[in-house]
Amino acid sequence: MLELKNIDVVFRQKKEEIRAVSDVSLTINKGDVFGIVGYSGAGKSTLVRVINLLQRPTGGEVIFQGKNLLSLTPRQLREERKKIGMIFQHFHLMMARTVYENVDFSLKYTSLSKKQRDEKVLALLELVGLSDKKETYPSQLSGGQKQRVAIARALANDPEILLCDEATSALDPKTTQQILALLKSLNQKLGVTIVLITHEMQVVKEICNRVAVMENGQVIEQNSLIHIFSRPQQALTKDFIRTATHTDKALETILQHPSLAKPDQQSELVELSYLGESASEPLIAQLYSKFQVETNILYGNIEFLQQVPFGTLIVVLKGQRTQRQKAVAYLKEQQVTVTMLRRDTASEPALLKSIGGG
Numbered sequence: 001m002l003e004l005k006n007i008d009v010v011f012r013q014k015k016e017e018i019r020a021v022s023d024v025s026l027t028i029n030k031g032d033v034f035g036i037v038g039y040s041g042a043g044k045s046t047l048v049r050v051i052n053l054l055q056r057p058t059g060g061e062v063i064f065q066g067k068n069l070l071s072l073t074p075r076q077l078r079e080e081r082k083k084i085g086m087i088f089q090h091f092h093l094m095m096a097r098t099v100y101e102n103v104d105f106s107l108k109y110t111s112l113s114k115k116q117r118d119e120k121v122l123a124l125l126e127l128v129g130l131s132d133k134k135e136t137y138p139s140q141l142s143g144g145q146k147q148r149v150a151i152a153r154a155l156a157n158d159p160e161i162l163l164c165d166e167a168t169s170a171l172d173p174k175t176t177q178q179i180l181a182l183l184k185s186l187n188q189k190l191g192v193t194i195v196l197i198t199h200e201m202q203v204v205k206e207i208c209n210r211v212a213v214m215e216n217g218q219v220i221e222q223n224s225l226i227h228i229f230s231r232p233q234q235a236l237t238k239d240f241i242r243t244a245t246h247t248d249k250a251l252e253t254i255l256q257h258p259s260l261a262k263p264d265q266q267s268e269l270v271e272l273s274y275l276g277e278s279a280s281e282p283l284i285a286q287l288y289s290k291f292q293v294e295t296n297i298l299y300g301n302i303e304f305l306q307q308v309p310f311g312t313l314i315v316v317l318k319g320q321r322t323q324r325q326k327a328v329a330y331l332k333e334q335q336v337t338v339t340m341l342r343r344d345t346a347s348e349p350a351l352l353k354s355i356g357g358g
């Protein structure tokens with residue numbers, strides 16, 4: 001439904017050139033909840049604004065439902081933009097208008113009668129759970145409620161696609177969960193495609209089916225959510241996943257307490273991750289019975305990615321070197337991703353830059 005082809009955005013400031021987006025190509029399919037994740041300054045906001053041409057790219061094409069948006073007249077573009085809703089981190093509501101009026105404003109330039117508009121606004125407010133707040137002003141609402149108003153407003157023209165620019169970044173964790181659940185239910189009920197940009201892989205993990213990772217204006221990796229988690233290719237993607245699975249904190253604790261994983265010739269620190277039901281316990285028992293390798297579990301976590309369990313373990317493998325190598329090869333055969341964690345280096349970043357994998 002949406003194709004970004006070789007998108008470049010270059011900002012020129014005096015003598016300086018800032019390449020905010022560099023040769024990005026993405027395809028977003030109807031019904032996707034597509035996550036774009038990256039740290040601050042990676043180019044996410046600029047890229048998402050290219051989708052509705054709030055930001056014109058300096059190069060590339062934006063194909064929306066078969067039409068190249070860059071070749072449309074201003075009037076044609078206005079029509080296409082109605083099919084692209086957008087919500088923002090700071091809601092962008094009109095503070096002097098009530099909740100009702102904020103949503104109704106989007107219907108001002110439609111052909112709907114007063115009565116049809118009224119029905120539509122009330123239905124939208126019900127959809128986002130705010131029927132009882134229609135006469136309230138935004139200043140009297142919580143952050144989560146404000147974002148619900150913004151969502152209702154963005155849906156007023158029945159968009160095909162909803163762009164969410166850090167839509168939960170100003171909200172506390174519980175409200176974030178509620179807004180993500182609402183977005184997911186809108187995706188399922190209305191079939192609206194969602195593009196969500198965020199600096200948190202936790203957010204992506206909750207509702208996205210596909211993910212692109214951005215760094216320095218480029219998409220460095222993109223795949224299905226499950227593939228990204230189970231087979232991350234890039235160091236940055238691995239970092240994001242460690243944060244989302246709280247493995248980063250666990251590694252920090254392990255490092256601060258060297259007695260937990262004392263380095264010696266007979267043992268090594270390893271991160272294991274696995275998808276689906278390939279339960280860890282029988283495997284660990286097998287490492288001992290088949291290879292006489294003992295496994296000491298220092299940390300364990302399980303997440304659900306679109307209902308599929310994804311487990312992460314940090315373990316110390318103990319046994320003869322050759323036996324440990326056989327055990328690792330066996331784990332890989334069983335579709336477990338094995339990342340050897342360097343313990344011999346004193347500094348933490350070096351440890352986090354793990355080696356191995358796959």
Ligand SMILES: Nc1ncnc2c1ncn2[C@@H]1O[C@H](COP(=O)(O)OP(=O)(O)OP(=O)(O)O)[C@@H](O)[C@H]1O
Pocket residue numbers: 011012013018019020038039040041042043044045046047199
């Ligand atoms: N209008 C502009 N003029 C000049 N430079 C800009 C402009 N907008 C963005 N940039 C620069 O482009 C780069 C990407 O910014 P962008 O806001 O897209 O990143 P981001 O990943 O969304 O980060 P954040 O979450 O902090 O907004 C940054 O270096 C930023 O300073």
